[in-house]
Amino acid sequence: MIRNKETIIDLQNVTKVYKLHHEKPTFSDHFLSKTKWESFSALNNINLEIGKGEKMGIIGVNGSGKTTLLKVIAGITTPTRGKVSVKGKVVSLINLGAGFHPDLTGEENLFLNGMLIGMKKDEIKEKYKSILDFAEIEHFIDAPLYTYSDGMKLRLAFSVAIYSEPDILLLDEVIAAGDKYFQEKSFKKLEDMFRQDKTIIVVSHLLQFLKGYCDKVAWIDKGEIKKVDGISLLKEYTKI
Amino acid sequence: MSWGGRSKYWWDFLMAMTEKEIKARYKMAILGFVWIFLNPLLQMAVIGVVFQFFVPVKVDNYFLFLFTGLLAWNFFSYTVTKNTPMIVNERMLIQKAKFPREAIILSIVFSNLFHYLIALLLLLLIILVTGKINWWFLVCLPLPLFFLTILTSGLSLLFSALNVRYRDVNFVVQAVMPLWFYATPIVYTLNLIPQKLWVLFYLNPMTAIVEWMRYLLLGIGISDLNRLWWGLILSFILFIVGTIVFYKESKTFDDWV
Numbered sequence: 001m002i003r004n005k006e007t008i009i010d011l012q013n014v015t016k017v018y019k020l021h022h023e024k025p026t027f028s029d030h031f032l033s034k035t036k037w038e039s040f041s042a043l044n045n046i047n048l049e050i051g052k053g054e055k056m057g058i059i060g061v062n063g064s065g066k067t068t069l070l071k072v073i074a075g076i077t078t079p080t081r082g083k084v085s086v087k088g089k090v091v092s093l094i095n096l097g098a099g100f101h102p103d104l105t106g107e108e109n110l111f112l113n114g115m116l117i118g119m120k121k122d123e124i125k126e127k128y129k130s131i132l133d134f135a136e137i138e139h140f141i142d143a144p145l146y147t148y149s150d151g152m153k154l155r156l157a158f159s160v161a162i163y164s165e166p167d168i169l170l171l172d173e174v175i176a177a178g179d180k181y182f183q184e185k186s187f188k189k190l191e192d193m194f195r196q197d198k199t200i201i202v203v204s205h206l207l208q209f210l211k212g213y214c215d216k217v218a219w220i221d222k223g224e225i226k227k228v229d230g231i232s233l234l235k236e237y238t239k240i
Numbered sequence: 241m242s243w244g245g246r247s248k249y250w251w252d253f254l255m256a257m258t259e260k261e262i263k264a265r266y267k268m269a270i271l272g273f274v275w276i277f278l279n280p281l282l283q284m285a286v287i288g289v290v291f292q293f294f295v296p297v298k299v300d301n302y303f304l305f306l307f308t309g310l311l312a313w314n315f316f317s318y319t320v321t322k323n324t325p326m327i328v329n330e331r332m333l334i335q336k337a338k339f340p341r342e343a344i345i346l347s348i349v350f351s352n353l354f355h356y357l358i359a360l361l362l363l364l365l366i367i368l369v370t371g372k373i374n375w376w377f378l379v380c381l382p383l384p385l386f387f388l389t390i391l392t393s394g395l396s397l398l399f400s401a402l403n404v405r406y407r408d409v410n411f412v413v414q415a416v417m418p419l420w421f422y423a424t425p426i427v428y429t430l431n432l433i434p435q436k437l438w439v440l441f442y443l444n445p446m447t448a449i450v451e452w453m454r455y456l457l458l459g460i461g462i463s464d465l466n467r468l469w470w471g472l473i474l475s476f477i478l479f480i481v482g483t484i485v486f487y488k489e490s491k492t493f494d495d496w497v
Binding site: 019074118 | 249253256260264267333334336337492494
C-alpha cells in the first residue's frame with residue numbers, strides 16, 4: 001500500500017490482557033490464592049498504523065476488542081505488551097457527561113471538564129463564548145448543574161469536547177446528544193470535522209454511516225485485526 | 241506540548257480540581273464560606289469547654305497544647321481517610337480521559353491543607369491574645385507543615401493506588417486511624433511514657449511533626465531531638481514510595497475500576 005501521509009497513530013504488537021475475576025479480590029484471598037485468575041486477551045498482537053487525516057471505521061462483533069482499542073489509543077489504559085505512539089491531542093466522546101459536579105455552576109463545570117480532556121485554561125477562556133453558543137445554555141450558565149436536564153448536560157459536554165479541537169477524535173458509536181434539533185446540529189458539526197484534516201476513528205455498528213464517512217475500515221475479531229482495507233471491506237463483513 | 245506547557249497545564253488542572261473541592265463543599269450552605277472560619281472555631285470551643293473540666297495531663301494551657309496537635313492530626317487523618325477510596329469513587333473520571341490521575345488525590349490534599357491553614361491562623365490569633373509567641377520560631381513553621389503535607393500526600397497516593405486492586409485497604413485504614421491517633425502524643429506528652437518506649441513513638445512520623453509544631457507555636461520542648469529526624473526522613477521515604485506505587489499502578493487503574 002502506498003502511504004503518503006504522516007503516520008499519526010502507530011500501534012506495534014499491542015496486546016492487552018485483562019485478569020478476569022468473578023469477584024473483587026481481597027488481600028486474604030490473594031495470599032491464600034483462593035482466586036483463580038483467568039487471563040483474557042482483549043487485544044492480541046495488534047499492528048495498526050493510521051495516517052494523519054484518515055477516517056477509520058472499526059467493525060467487529062460485540063466483545064471483539066473495539067472499545068479496548070479506543071481506550072489504548074486514548075491513553076486511558078496502558079497495553080500489557082507492545083508500543084503505542086500517538087502524535088497530537090486525542091479527545092474521545094466516551095463518557096461524555098462524566099466529571100460534572102452537580103453543585104457547581106455550568107461555567108465552573110465547563111472549565112473543569114475542558115481541562116479534564118486536556119484543554120489549557122487560556123484556551124477554554126478563548127473558546128468560552130463559542131462553546132456556550134453551541135450548547136445554547138447561556139441563560140443557565142450561572143445555575144448549579146443539578147438544575148440542568150440530562151439533555152442540557154450532554155449538550156454542554158459535547159460542545160466542550162468538540163471545541164477542544166483535537167487532532168484525533170475517537171467516537172464510540174456516533175453520539176447523538178439532546179433533542180432532535182441538537183442531534184442534527186451536533187451531527188453537522190461532526191460532519192464538518194470529517195471534512196477537515198482531522199484523524200477520526202469511529203467504532204460503530206452503523207455500517208451505512210461508516211460507508212458514507214470513512215475511507216478505511218479495520219475489522220477486528222477476537223482481539224486480532226482480521227483485515228484493514230477500504231470501505232469495500234464492509235461488504236465482506238456483512239456477508240458473514 | 242513543551243515541558244513548560246505541560247507543567248503549567250498540570251498545575252492549572254490541579255488548582256482547578258482543588259478549587260472545585262473547596263467551592264463544592266460550601267455551595268449549598270447558607271453561610272457559605274463563613275464556614276471555613278466557623279467550623280474550626282466551633283470545634284475549638286467545644287473541645288475547649290470539654291477539657292476545661294477534664295484535663296488529663298499537667299501542661300500549661302492544655303487547650304492550646306491539645307489544639308496544636310489536633311489540627312495537624314485532623315488534616316492528616318481526614319485527608320488520608322477520604323483519599324483512600326477516591327480513585328475507585330471517581331471511576332467515571334478515570335474511564336473518561338487521559339489526565340494526570342494524581343490530581344484527584346492531590347486536590348483533596350490541597351483543599352484540606354487550605355482549611356488547615358485557616359484553622360492554624362485562628363489558633364495563632366488565640367496564642368497571640370493569650371500569651372506570647374516567638375516570631376523566629378514562627379518563620380520556621382513552613383518546615384513541619386511541609387513534612388506534614390509530604391507525609392499526607394505520600395500515604396494518600398499509596399493507599400488510594402493499592403485500594404484499586406485490594407479494596408481491603410480502605411477498611412484497614414479506617415480501622416488503623418483511631419489507633420494511630422492514640423499512638424501519637426496529641427492528648428498526652430511523651431513524658432508520661434517510659435523513656436525506653438520512646439523509640440517506638442518516634443517510628444511514627446506524626447510524633448515528630450506534632451512535637452515540632454508544638455515547639456514552634458508554644459515553645460513546648462521536644463522530647464528527643466536526636467530522634468526527631470526519623471519522622472522527617474520516614475515522611476520523605478513514604479512520599480517517594482507512594483509516588484512510585486501510584487505512578488506504576490495509575491497506568492492500569494482503568495482495568496480495575
